[in-house]
Amino acid sequence: MSKDYDVAVIGGGLLGSAIAWGLGRLGQRTAVLDEGDVTKRASRANFALVWVQSKGLGMPAYTGWTVRGARSWANLATALRAQTGVDVALQQNGGFHLTLGEDEYGRRADLVTRMHNQTGAADYRMEMVSASEAGRVLPGLGPEVSGGSFCPLDGHVNSLRTYRALHAGLKAFGVDYLPERPVSGITREGGEFRLATPSGEVRAAKVVLAAGNANQTLAPMVGLSAPMGPTRGQIVVTERTEPFLPHPLSTLRQTDEGTVMIGDSKEDVLDDRSMRQGINAVMADRAQRTFPHLARLNVVRSWSGIRVMPRDGFPIYDQSDAHPGAFVACCHSGVTLAANHAFEIARMIAAGSLEPDLVGAFSAKRFEATERRAGSGYY
């Protein structure tokens, strides 16, 4: 059997799909190997923000990468719509992180100051706003809202529709999406990678590890490393309601369909099956204190998901020295960075090597250095 594919992407979530879509767009013969119906999928549990503010404390390169991703998202949305007819409902008119009470406001102001000090003349603005300033654009704010931070680059998107659009696009580009093919082993023989799956071997000249937290297990098979530190999060969502919220908030957004998503928790226990109602109660309580008129709205569903999270919170993009053609890509913000993955990372992989200017800072070699202080890859 000859070489099957130019590139095999392991992982069919938002990150793997975006890279594979980009590769398909560049004419690469590409396969996506994915798991099945029930598995840990951040792509269907996420909060769907395209979010810039507060990203990158401790790693300025991440700030720049995030800003680039946010700025090129519109190109991705346009391309997906043109190709598949699916409107992913991208809205980027700025987003708020709102605080309740003076303590939270003070902590947020401190964070904003630290961000500004780090980035210096940052190419984006993240600024504190008073409660009355926020109230002018967000009708219905409750009296406990003390203000918050605002960033004009922030936005949100319909992430499930993005997922569908990417998969429809994969098909249109002739990319083979191969579900129910968890990869148990990767070997390299005769200049090609051989991926062992329950339904046979898949061969490709290049391989991209885009399997989320499972990258930690896969990476050593090709001489790479991807130290992960996943966390669990819960989200509740309400029934559809008439539009009331003109901007997304970091923990509360109204989808284009009308539902209100309320997030989110950060927990170390990684069981995504059971729900902790006390946590939902805290989130519901904060939501109704932020917007008292939400109190009577019905919560119709709730779920938990496991965040894909490199150990220090920042993305990992790396290529193997020992096995040229093997790449690893994983990050928390697969929605925010989707355009980067579809355009930049796909281009680099098609060309055969990552560009140090753009993504050199994200090599996993950083973990080999002395343990760094934990940053704020995740707000």
Next chain:
Amino acid sequence: MFKRSVHDTRPIVRILVEGAPVEARAGDTVSAALLASGRDVRRLTAVSGAPRLPYCMMGVCFDCLVTIDGVGNRQGCLVPVADGMRIEIQKGKREIGR
């Protein structure tokens, strides 16, 4: 669509449907009273605005959603009528604060 049994001797309960007085019977659910009223009580869905009437009458289909005493998206098939209850037919998505 439906008529009441001549054997039904339950007391009258007076409710308001879109502001108009309607006679229901004690023990009726809101959905039963609406279907018996002879009025056009079709709601419009939140997704496409398609018209719907109750489908299951047992609390599982959510096609009986209705605004009761100012609170939207109540399951009319599970709520008994009460004197003076104000019913509004829901047109599309629930409005904020209702």
Next chain:
Amino acid sequence: MNNAPKRDAYDVAVIGAGPAGLAAAATAAKAGLTVLLLDENAGPGGQVWRAITSTPLADRTQLGQDFWSGEDLVRDLRESGAEVIHRATVWSLDAALEIGVSVGGGSAFVSARRVILATGALERPFPIPGWTLPGVMTAGAAQTLLKSSGLVPDEPTVIAGQGPLLWLLSAQILRLGGRIDRILDTTERKNILGALPHAPAFATSPYFRKGLALMREVRAKVKVVSGVTALEARGEGTLSSVTYRVGAREETLPASLLLLHQGVVPNVNLAMAAGVAHAWDEVQLAWLPVLGKDGATSVEGIAVAGDGAGIGGAEAAALRGRLAALAAIEALAPAALATLPSVAGVRAALVRAERGRPFLDLLFRPSRPFRIPADDTTVCRCEEITARDIREAVAIGATGPNQLKAYRRTGMGPCQGRLCGLTVTELMAEARGKTPQEIGYYRLRAPVKPIALAELAALPKSKADTEAVVRG
């Protein structure tokens, strides 16, 4: 919160006050256990004995003897000392046997040492073209209107489908002077052959005699068309006609009411959300909980009784409820068993009550086209997703119901898959050439019924809960 549970903890909590729940709660409470019975309806009876304490239809011949047979259990329950809360919505149950219940606009958590789920059945989805039109309802919906409010159809009405309920409902409507223009029987003729080996057992069951009498009563007054292979509800904004096919012949009838029924299936949402393992049943074409002895499930302390454990009818449901309660008594207060009817006796009665079931299951097994619809038919009523949408999602990679949610939002509306779940599983199984068991079902999580944000917000919150959410 009005009428909230009086205690924080009970020996036994029973969910649902139909035959199984009534029997379970009464049996457990009579044995001296503290029992809480939670039910969503305004009064006891579940769906089969709906409004048994409040129906305006006092003439007992109208609803029939089987309906009124529920009175004994209602009396047993009243005398048992069990705490009963109606209009209670159970929206959460977990493996720790913590129950989230909403009553009168407020929620509380109660715990129990044993939970008996008696959440019964709901009507199998009947996805035909036009089934979302106003004027199309389930037969069960019409029966609920009849029992609880004495309402009967008075405009052109068509009843379509198959199964015992269809004939019972028709007889009840006719006895009350209601209108039925035609009955369209969709029973597949080939089913008779499959069911035949079970006919002798059925013939000795009480269903047989009663069923024949009902069919005679109805056929004397209404034209019945057998062998119907296709159905369509038509109308602009409301139902105006029903089109059906028998063999090569197609006919259209004017109608303002179409009542659909093709059997009932277990109501699995709460059990599944609690983590109870289920398996696909190829005879009943539904998900049934995987059960051990006397209703025990895969979750320690949770039992399922009644039609939720597999469709068996009211009599079997009550016996299953009794058995689940006896198992709880054996675990929690074994001394009380001495004064109660023997488990072996109840089990034997259950075998007798279930005797006619295989025949009914096979005879009234709904046909493929009425379970797996053509492309233009709506499958998910909440999100308004068609069979075509689902087949297209499969074509771009959706492998099962949970991935389908990501592609198409099916099952993500307020009904949480109750009206589309079975159709989605079978449709995807067919499209992918897999079995329904391989395809699986929606992963369900609490809240299994909507709950107001303020109600959720008012629940107890620990320091750890707050720290998991609030961060700088």
